[in-house]
Amino acid sequence: MISHEKALELLKRYNLPEGLYLHSLAVNKFSVELAQNLIKKGKKVNLALVDLASLLHDIGKIKAKEKDEDHALTGANILINENLAELADIVRKHRLDSVLGNDSPLTIEEKIVYYADKVVDQEFLGLEKRADGWKKRYPNVDALLKKVYPKIKEIEKELI
Numbered sequence: 001m002i003s004h005e006k007a008l009e010l011l012k013r014y015n016l017p018e019g020l021y022l023h024s025l026a027v028n029k030f031s032v033e034l035a036q037n038l039i040k041k042g043k044k045v046n047l048a049l050v051d052l053a054s055l056l057h058d059i060g061k062i063k064a065k066e067k068d069e070d071h072a073l074t075g076a077n078i079l080i081n082e083n084l085a086e087l088a089d090i091v092r093k094h095r096l097d098s099v100l101g102n103d104s105p106l107t108i109e110e111k112i113v114y115y116a117d118k119v120v121d122q123e124f125l126g127l128e129k130r131a132d133g134w135k136k137r138y139p140n141v142d143a144l145l146k147k148v149y150p151k152i153k154e155i156e157k158e159l160i
């Protein structure tokens with residue numbers, strides 16, 4: 001795997017704008033804290049995997065927008081092409097609706113990055129405030145939110 005610094009360079013190479021870069025840093029910080037707390041409680045968590053995947057989880061955003069693709073899948077494919085295939089599953093499974101299908105986050109590392117992205121924007125907001133932001137950006141997100149809330153709460157219980 002690569003260093004944290006190399007991952008930051010990779011984010012810049014894929015043209016992440018400032019706001020998304022700051023979001024990536026904030027999700028990374030929260031994910032690593034979650035992982036460290038779980039490790040303290042005796043859980044087995046791959047900290048390096050959480051560190052890199054959380055930092056790179058939105059790496060596909062710009063390319064996906066240009067090509068009208070699913071940003072999580074695009075991100076996963078970018079990572080495979082960058083010889084970081086071990087991060088691809090975590091990134092592929094971080095979409096808000098990932099918890100509803102049959103490609104739901106299952107490993108502890110997948111759940112940490114999924115959850116962190118749902119409660120952190122450019123700082124920790126918590127799920128409700130974070131959802132307010134989505135409602136402004138995506139007018140039809142309400143029905144989806146009702147479905148994903150219980151799943152996110154389930155993951156929360158496991159992580160916190």
Ligand SMILES: [Fe+2]
Pocket residue numbers: 023027057058117
């Ligand atoms: Fe994100």
